[in-house]
Amino acid sequence: MIAAIEKAEFLYHQIADKLEKQIEKGVLKSGDKLLSVRQLSKEQGISMSTAYLSYVQLENKGLIEARPKSGYYVRFTPHTCLMISKIEPVKSDIKKISVDEMITMIYKNLTAESVIKFSLAAPGVEFLPAAKLNKAMNEALRKSKYSCLNYENLQGNVLLRKQIARLAFNWGGVITEDDVVTTQGCMEAIVFCLKAITQPGDTVAIDAPNYFGIFHAMQSLGLKVLEIPNHPDTGLDMDYLQRAIEKVKIKACVFVPNFNNPIGSLMPELTKKQLVKLLAEKDIPLIEDDIYGELYFGKQRPKTCKSFDKTGNVLLCSSVSKSLAPGYRVGWVIPGKYKEQLIRIKLIHSCSNATPTQTAIGIFFEKGRYELHLRNLRKALYTNYLKYVRTITNYFPADTKLSQPQGGYVLWVELNKNVNAFELYQKAIEQNISITPGQIFSADARFTNYIRIGFGILYNDEVEKSLKTLGNLIAKLST
Amino acid sequence: MIAAIEKAEFLYHQIADKLEKQIEKGVLKSGDKLLSVRQLSKEQGISMSTAYLSYVQLENKGLIEARPKSGYYVRFTPHTCLMISKIEPVKSDIKKISVDEMITMIYKNLTAESVIKFSLAAPGVEFLPAAKLNKAMNEALRKSKYSCLNYENLQGNVLLRKQIARLAFNWGGVITEDDVVTTQGCMEAIVFCLKAITQPGDTVAIDAPNYFGIFHAMQSLGLKVLEIPNHPDTGLDMDYLQRAIEKVKIKACVFVPNFNNPIGSLMPELTKKQLVKLLAEKDIPLIEDDIYGELYFGKQRPKTCKSFDKTGNVLLCSSVSKSLAPGYRVGWVIPGKYKEQLIRIKLIHSCSNATPTQTAIGIFFEKGRYELHLRNLRKALYTNYLKYVRTITNYFPADTKLSQPQGGYVLWVELNKNVNAFELYQKAIEQNISITPGQIFSADARFTNYIRIGFGILYNDEVEKSLKTLGNLIAKLST
Incomplete structure (x- = not known):
């Protein structure tokens, strides 16, 4: 034996x-x-x-x-995946944000069909259930004779809100449809939250690096930005946050605990708990952006900060733009104790949202099609991610360092110190390749030798060829 | 002979x-x-x-x-239609707007199915081409395999913008699709315009009485409101405006020249010309709300101020919410020389708008179905209007005075001085009738004995009965 x-x-x-x-x-x-x-x-x-x-x-x-x-x-073979260098702490705490011409340029170049868009942090259409979504829209239109024609309920389509409440169970939320307010995508949700709880001149803390749209929104609302360092491996710097709270009057926080864009890191549950507790004690509302939360590579849907919220101090924002239908512009907020303010802001700025799209997504959720689609999407996306990493490892210079995202659509890539990412962007776009230069992910253009590469486009020969071209450009700029 | x-x-x-x-x-x-x-x-x-x-x-x-x-x-028999009393000029020029609890209450009561909603300034569904709109949506979904799934072009769906440019010919506009930016309804269009050209603390002139949403939007943006009297018969007080411009630094104007809500008056072409010239000379941008422009009772589509604009100083805002599909939330701006600012604001606040609804409306326009529908709608609406006037004349006290709108959905009704319109609102809602009290149409709640009655609900026995009930309530409150 x-x-x-x-x-x-x-x-x-x-x-x-x-x-x-x-x-x-x-x-x-x-x-x-x-x-x-x-x-x-x-x-x-x-x-x-x-x-x-x-x-x-x-x-x-x-x-x-x-x-x-x-x-x-x-x-992916682990020896190619180095630890990304520790980011220098923010030098001056509060900055006046200046308008970034880079972003306008990047957005303009995105409209060209011929460009391969690694600068997107969204799914390629091939990953999306087109036929089933169309079916849901048809059902929405046929619900009654005058379906989808009238102004929608101000707080949001009731069916959709019920389904959002049902799905909340997956991230540890126990809510009802009354707790949900729908919006035109997640960006509108975050802007409404900021408007509901801040005044021009207030200081708002965010995790850095962060999605550039957040800076712009804050600038537009006259807010000051305080960046809290968030490292791919060590996560949000809680000590830094605690010290900042003692020094500065922070009016609100906007964090992306699940698969931060561009880092892709996942905040541990314990940190989430601590964060929620700390901010509740200090009476600082937390706007939690959970737009990537469903796109986990691990075994379980990560919890949200909202799931640890006992005081209604967390405003959870999300949408289907990254996981189901970018073009539908269906998002939502679960605003806790700020619900009345939020509905008021929504009334003022956009009245209700569109009826057909909300109804269609509500029906799609109701039939259980979302969970099924997400199971497929997660698998496909993870496979895609591995293929991108393999190709980047093959073709990018040896000193390239990659983040190890635990979900979402983006790789955060540290290049040789000699590479200016915006220069790389300009050279790449000449070859019809669009990447996102690191500069635009912080208020002070700190990440000069970083780029973000979205892996939302289905891997194919063109992707491989473009990544190879990109690798050659980086090699040239590295010397 | x-x-x-x-x-x-x-x-x-x-x-x-x-x-x-x-x-x-x-x-x-x-x-x-x-x-x-x-x-x-x-x-x-x-x-x-x-x-x-x-x-x-x-x-x-x-x-x-x-x-x-x-x-x-x-x-309608002319002797029943008296001249509405001259509105007292605004006492103090600039006011701090206070939050109006009435509006919240009115909006809440609007969700109840059983309420007959004279407080709406929008078409009843029976007036809308449900089947043809559904058809357009189906065509939108079937345009290609992945139609309507992706993020829409930031400036707006190209087909829709082309059609808006084509339709502009009717109001005297010569524009191309490049001049159009789409929005989530007209309210978002106006808010974006205000954000693009003003800063908190600026003073903005509007015609008064005016749609209460405008006050709220301005308050939310930290703007001061200067009300320029607008009388149902004599129109916008141009002298008042000219004197105001000399006295106060006005940063922008928001006017509704075609069928102002609640008055329903039509600004004469000559006044439009003068207004555009005056504001161009003073370098004060004009935000023109033309949402009711297609709903004329007269023989011709009235021109817009935009059609007299030679300097790009007029930002025209409109939508299909009042004329075709309230639930679709498809609106637009023709922002003249402020286009870049406007696109930037749109990027920050909502990224792009929904693809399916924009595409569907674009197709509906392209097939010429909009013009056909509008011809029917205008006839039906005018007939409806006459029936409402007849019934009001029959059942309201003899000293009631009615505006003579030249288009749109609303009657502005002057009641006996003893009637408090909000009290009337409260008594009416007990009977499941919703009207809009005059108080909410000015910053200082000036119009205490006025109500707005929308005639967008298809006239039927229930409408007649409800107007009769309303007449009795007014009679009781008049003594």
């Missing part, structure tokens, strides 16, 4: 070693699907349990991974 | 007198359609020309009117 066990152990080590070599040599590449346990057992003439143990060994080494209901996949 | 002419003259006088008596006695009521000229000639055994002359005589007396391609209709 002991001999049999030893033999099995020898066998699965042997199989695992063979597979490891294949991965090292690139025969098996990041994102490739491995044989199922049953197939491996047949192919190698070994028992199912030996085959299983081989995979477990490779999994423990971090070379492959199991994905629920899908099988085993090759992970 | 002379005898024949005299006989004909005698005849048509006779016929006209008979008809006049029928109108006086109420046998023929406001809004009733008269026989066609051919039918009248047959019925009375007179020639076509005699029948025609009878109608011309009644028309000259203001008792009936011809509507293009529709025939002759009884107008």
Whole structure:
């Protein structure tokens, strides 16, 4: 019996070693699907349990991974993924934001069809359930004779709000439709929250680097921005935040705990709890942007800060723009104790939102199609991510460092110090490749040698070719 | 020959007198359609020309009117339509606006299905081309495999913008799609314009009385409001405006030249020209709200101020919310020389607008269905208006005075000085009737004995009954 066990152990080590070599040599590449346990057992003439143990060994080494209901996949090879350098703390705490011409330029170039848009942090259409969404829209139009014609309920379509409340269960929320206010996408949700709880001249803390749209919105509202460092590996600098609260009157915080854009990091549950507690004690409302929350690579839907909120101090913002239908502009806020203010702001600025799109998304949710779609999207997106990483690792200079996002659409890439990311942007766009230069992710254009690469476009030969071109451009600028 | 002419003259006088008596006695009521000229000639055994002359005589007396391609209709009887009292000029020029609890209350009560909503300034669904709009939406979804899924062009759907440019011809505009920026309804358009050209603390002039949403938007943007009196009969007080410009630094104007809400008045072309010239000289941008412009009772689409704009100083705002599809939230701005600022504001606050609704409206316009629908809507709305006036004249106290709107959805009603309009509102809502008290149409709640009655609900027995109830309530409060 002991001999049999030893033999099995020898066998699965042997199989695992063979597979490891294949991965090292690139025969098996990041994102490739491995044989199922049953197939491996047949192919190698070994028992199912030996085959299983081989995979477990490779999994423990971090070379492959199991994905629920899908099988085993090759992970990216870890030695290519370095730790991103520690970001220097913000030099002066509060900055006047200046208008960024770069952003206008990037947006203008996005309209050209021929450009391959790594600057998007959104899904390619191939990932979206077009036919089923159209079906939901048709159902919306046919609900009654005059469906979708009238002004929608000011707080938002009731069916949609019910479904948002139902889905909240996944992130640990216990709410009803009365707690939800719909908006025209997540950006409008955040702007409304800021308008509801701040006055021009107030200081608002955000995690940095951050989505450039947030800076613009704050500037437009006359707010001062206080950046709290958020590192891909070590996460939000809670000490920094605590010291800042003692020094400056912070009127509100806007954080992206789940898969921050551009870093892709996930705030641990414990930090979320601490953050919510700290801000409740100091009576500082937290605007939580959870737009990427459903797009996790891990095993579970991460919780939100809102799920730890006992005082109604957290305003959760989200939408379907990144996960289902960018063009529908359907978003929402769960504004806690600021609900009345929020509805008032909505009434003033846009009255109600569109009826057809809200109804269609409500129906899509109601039929359970969203959960099904998300399961597929997460798998496809993760595979896509691995392929991008593999290609970048192959073609970018060796000193390139990559973030390890745990969800979402973007890679945060640290380049050689000699590279000016905006210069790279300009050279890349000449080749019809659009990337996002790091400069626009902080108020003081700090991230000069960083770029953000969105991996939302379905991986194909053109993507590979464009990433290769990009790698060559970076190599030239690195010297 | 002379005898024949005299006989004909005698005849048509006779016929006209008979008809006049029928109108006086109420046998023929406001809004009733008269026989066609051919039918009248047959019925009375007179020639076509005699029948025609009878109608011309009644028309000259203001008792009936011809509507293009529709025939002759009884107008409301003029003696019931008094001149509305001259509004006292604004006492103090600039006011701090206070939050109005009335508005919140009115909006809350609007969600109840059982309430008859004279407080709406929008079309009843029966007036809207539901089936054809659904068809347009289906075409939008089927345009290509991934139609309507992606983020829309930031400036707005191109097809829609082209069509808006085409339709501009009707109000005297010569523009291209590049001059148009789409928005989420007209309210968002006006808010974006204000944000693009003002700073908190600036003073903005508006015509008064005015739609209460404008006050709220300005308050929310930290603006001071300067009200320029606008009278149902004498129109915008241009002298007052000129004096105000000399005294106060006005940063922008927001006017509704075509069928102001609540007055329904139409600014004469000459005044429009003068206004545009004056404001261009003083370098004060004019935000022109033309949301009711297509809903004219007269023979021609009224021109806009924008059509006289030679310097790009006029920002025209409109939408389909009042004329086609309230629930679609499709609006636009033609922002003249402020285009870049406007697009920037749009990017910050809402990114792009929804794709499916914009595409559907674009297709509806492209197929020429909008013009067809508008022709029907205008006729139906005017008939509806006449029926409302008839009923109000019958059931409201004799000292009630009515505006004579030349388009749009609303009647501005002056009641006995003893009536407090908000008290009336409260008593009416107990009977499931919602009206809009005059108080909320000015910053200082000046119009205490005025109410606005929307006539957008298709006239029926319930409307009649509710107006009768309202008349009784007013009578009780008048003593």
